[in-house]
Amino acid sequence: MPHPIARLHDRITRFGFYLGGATLCGIVLCFWVEVVARYFFNAPTLWSSSLVAYFLCIAVSLSMPELARTNGHIAITVLPERLSPIMRQRYDRMIALVAGSVCIVTAWIIVKETLRQFDGGTTTALGLDIPKYWVSSFICYGFINTSLHFLRHALFAAPPHNSNEQQEA
Amino acid sequence: MEWYISLGIALTLLMGLFALGVPIFIAFLTVNVLGTFWLMGSAGFGMFANSVYSTVTSETLTTIVLFVLMGELLFRSGSIDVIFDALDTLMGRIKGRLYFFVIVLATLFGALSGSALAVTAMLSRSALPTMQQRGYDDRLSIGLILGGASLAPIIPPSLLVIIIGSMVDISIARLLIAGIIPGILLAGLFVSYVVVKLMLNPSLAPTADEGGGGTWRARGKALLKMAPFSIIIFSVLGLIMLGVATPSESAATGVLGAMLVAVYYRRFTLKMAKQAVLSSLGISAMIIAILACSKLFSQLLSFAGATSGLVGLATSLELDPMWMLLLLMLVPLIACMFIDQIAFMMVVIPIYAPLVKLYGFDPIWFWTLFLINISVGSLTPPFGYNLFAVKGGAPSVPMQTIFAAAWPIVICFLFGMLVLFFLPSLITFLPSLI
Amino acid sequence: TELRMLTSYDQTSAYTREVAQRYIARVGEASQGDIKINLNGPDVVSPFEQLEPVSSGVFDLLYTHGAYHTNTTGVGAAMDAVFVNPDATHESGLWEFIDTYYNELGLKLIAIPPLGSSGFQYVLKEPIEGTPGLEGRRVRGSATYTSTTQGLGGTPVLMSGGDVYSSLDRGVIDGAAWGLNGVEDFGWNEVAGYFTKPTFGQTYTYLFMNLTAFNALDEAKQDLLLEQGRALENETAAILDELAQQEWASLREKGMQETYFQPADAERLDALVNEGIWQLGIDKSPEAVSNMREIAEQNNMTATVE
Numbered sequence A: 001m002p003h004p005i006a007r008l009h010d011r012i013t014r015f016g017f018y019l020g021g022a023t024l025c026g027i028v029l030c031f032w033v034e035v036v037a038r039y040f041f042n043a044p045t046l047w048s049s050s051l052v053a054y055f056l057c058i059a060v061s062l063s064m065p066e067l068a069r070t071n072g073h074i075a076i077t078v079l080p081e082r083l084s085p086i087m088r089q090r091y092d093r094m095i096a097l098v099a100g101s102v103c104i105v106t107a108w109i110i111v112k113e114t115l116r117q118f119d120g121g122t123t124t125a126l127g128l129d130i131p132k133y134w135v136s137s138f139i140c141y142g143f144i145n146t147s148l149h150f151l152r153h154a155l156f157a158a159p160p161h162n163s164n165e166q167q168e169a
Numbered sequence B: 001m002e003w004y005i006s007l008g009i010a011l012t013l014l015m016g017l018f019a020l021g022v023p024i025f026i027a028f029l030t031v032n033v034l035g036t037f038w039l040m041g042s043a044g045f046g047m048f049a050n051s052v053y054s055t056v057t058s059e060t061l062t063t064i065v066l067f068v069l070m071g072e073l074l075f076r077s078g079s080i081d082v083i084f085d086a087l088d089t090l091m092g093r094i095k096g097r098l099y100f101f102v103i104v105l106a107t108l109f110g111a112l113s114g115s116a117l118a119v120t121a122m123l124s125r126s127a128l129p130t131m132q133q134r135g136y137d138d139r140l141s142i143g144l145i146l147g148g149a150s151l152a153p154i155i156p157p158s159l160l161v162i163i164i165g166s167m168v169d170i171s172i173a174r175l176l177i178a179g180i181i182p183g184i185l186l187a188g189l190f191v192s193y194v195v196v197k198l199m200l201n202p203s204l205a206p207t208a209d210e211g212g213g214g215t216w217r218a219r220g221k222a223l224l225k226m227a228p229f230s231i232i233i234f235s236v237l238g239l240i241m242l243g244v245a246t247p248s249e250s251a252a253t254g255v256l257g258a259m260l261v262a263v264y265y266r267r268f269t270l271k272m273a274k275q276a277v278l279s280s281l282g283i284s285a286m287i288i289a290i291l292a293c294s295k296l297f298s299q300l301l302s303f304a305g306a307t308s309g310l311v312g313l314a315t316s317l318e319l320d321p322m323w324m325l326l327l328l329m330l331v332p333l334i335a336c337m338f339i340d341q342i343a344f345m346m347v348v349i350p351i352y353a354p355l356v357k358l359y360g361f362d363p364i365w366f367w368t369l370f371l372i373n374i375s376v377g378s379l380t381p382p383f384g385y386n387l388f389a390v391k392g393g394a395p396s397v398p399m400q401t402i403f404a405a406a407w408p409i410v411i412c413f414l415f416g417m418l419v420l421f422f423l424p425s426l427i428t429f430l431p432s433l434i
Numbered sequence C: 001t002e003l004r005m006l007t008s009y010d011q012t013s014a015y016t017r018e019v020a021q022r023y024i025a026r027v028g029e030a031s032q033g034d035i036k037i038n039l040n041g042p043d044v045v046s047p048f049e050q051l052e053p054v055s056s057g058v059f060d061l062l063y064t065h066g067a068y069h070t071n072t073t074g075v076g077a078a079m080d081a082v083f084v085n086p087d088a089t090h091e092s093g094l095w096e097f098i099d100t101y102y103n104e105l106g107l108k109l110i111a112i113p114p115l116g117s118s119g120f121q122y123v124l125k126e127p128i129e130g131t132p133g134l135e136g137r138r139v140r141g142s143a144t145y146t147s148t149t150q151g152l153g154g155t156p157v158l159m160s161g162g163d164v165y166s167s168l169d170r171g172v173i174d175g176a177a178w179g180l181n182g183v184e185d186f187g188w189n190e191v192a193g194y195f196t197k198p199t200f201g202q203t204y205t206y207l208f209m210n211l212t213a214f215n216a217l218d219e220a221k222q223d224l225l226l227e228q229g230r231a232l233e234n235e236t237a238a239i240l241d242e243l244a245q246q247e248w249a250s251l252r253e254k255g256m257q258e259t260y261f262q263p264a265d266a267e268r269l270d271a272l273v274n275e276g277i278w279q280l281g282i283d284k285s286p287e288a289v290s291n292m293r294e295i296a297e298q299n300n301m302t303a304t305v306e
């Protein structure tokens, strides 16, 4: 049984992923509205393409940590597959440590830039302009939480290898 | 730092990280982080962050998400099964018939949507598992999906053609039309490849294929059963043709079509829809994460002068037109394995354009070959993005199998280009009519 | 001295060639090769994200349009509401105002080269009949054109530039607004039959330099860069006008025709577009653009809707 904090963390990640799913539905709806409004009512919206762009960012950013949690990011695993199971586990943890560290540096860079966008009052540059940090914050979340999952994987326990991985092994 | 040293270091590092089994997007990020600190220091942080931001807010990438969602809906609702069953009856006793069908599907959807990546992921998620269940060979099926989908930018409509056409002094309409025969020729090569493979090794076609066919009455029924499939075709292709939807919007109308088909087969449930949404989100987020992290890689190569250096070196050699052409074609083929296609085109086209005039190459012919090369780059191991899309759609297939699947298709492409090289009228005939 | 310039337009485009490259050549000549400028294009940084790496010093110089950085300020783009007259822009203090404003962002203004004495046109599938001239048409354009298109009875559509060709072809849209150079490059003549007259408005590009990098130069070099910028401002309008004339001639040869807005529309065009541009600017940067507008109005440098 994982630690309660780990469980809470997993739950937050999972919740984010569901939210991303809802956002994806939003993308589909925006496109439908735009087509109908433009073709049938001759009244194209000036917001749908911007909203689609923001939604895509939100959906992708919210999903990245879930992918890290469930081993969903792809890699070329020819080499690690040749290792013995024990070595494989150690090796995977080492890779996760590298991945977590790189994501932390990335998150740090993007957070710094997001704060600069906040201070400078930078907006987005699409039809429907909103403060840019509203959108960038999701990317920050994506990388911070992704790195947390990689680091958890590296420092604590074997990852929950998902079913696909097992099929492959 | 000379550009070739930067390029060498960057590529070695990237390949090393790939080989060690580091997640693909992390491999790109690692090189980017190091490259940013080395080339620009903290002043480059803005560029770093913006490269991720501009990729994940790019409307064109929604095509990937929506096409994968469409594939998910078709697969999970069992609509693909119904369609394949009907085809079994319709196509009679043709051995390995779904191989041929998947070429048509991949080519058709690729051509329409213009996104090889999206269609590759979609078919890997929908057609591939169904083919696996029916005993079709993984390698052959994957190769055909990759090949058919890669015709996306070659067969009109095509965003890449519009970009090339607007950067060089050439008619876009002609360049668009020029892609039709080469596209069909290449699809034909894939078909011949399947035929040859099946002749050499009949076991690649499932034994169940023996049971196809049926009475005319059964065939009529099967045709009727396939009718809803035309909803999908209409909701993507038809709406583009009628001017109702733009190509990017057509992916969303395609989702509606897939939902309607699922409803028609009485397979649509909210639970299924929810699973389809989450699963497609996972797959496309994985692909887009790679694209977001590789974008800066292309930018850094440009910044370090590697892209223009490479092209400049190739073009500075004084060669016979024949060898020059070969070299000019080799550069995009190799470069587009790891550089973003559009970013690469912005560097290379201005350098190539005067050479095309200088050497007297027919521009339509030259740029069509160029376009094909760029397309091949995106499915050539080990960097081609479309290979990762297969892995995303079908995680249970080992990466080695996907690589092995891609090579014969790459060879088909190269052979096709050889034919087009010796018979330029295959490219220039249709454009000469308008 | 070696400097790194970033341009928002690709290397084959008329603007990079006729403005950015011309400036580079001018500076090279005037400094007798002492100041060398290397050019990087949108493959290195996408146009909408270029202001930041120049203010932070990754690049020294930037050649861009104000519309590419409305995410940071509305000042640059608002210049498009001001008549083309470089002397007046300097004498009225407008140039200095903009310079001071961008200094706050870490940038030194080098030049505001106009892209011709007139700015915009519409490309239409069908000729204009009656007023308002765009009644019932779906017309693609950036935010700059929104109020003009609406003022002429049309419906503005926002879509990416790459989608325009096929959307015109398939009739998703009935027309597109654009500058006076580039319609032929994009091949829109193959999918639309008409371009509109009279042209309207005006548009400018900018040359900026990273402020720290500028201040690090000795005074002679600073003066040289500014003098060459000034000379460039006086030169570009005529060059791009000539290019526009050549393009129209070529478009006519390829079968495109002119179509005219009726007088009732034609006389409103400039005012419509200028008013729309001021409003966009004021929404983004209320105080600064209001100041600009005041300067422009006091010196009769803009026409707006009464």
Ligand code: NA
Pocket (backbone or CB within 6 Å): B110, B111, B112, B113, B114, B115, B151, B152, B153, B154, B155, B156, B157, B158
């Ligand atoms: Na296509």
Ligand code: NA
Pocket (backbone or CB within 6 Å): B165, B166, B167, B168, B169, B170, B171, B172, C184, C185, C186, C187
């Ligand atoms: Na052209």
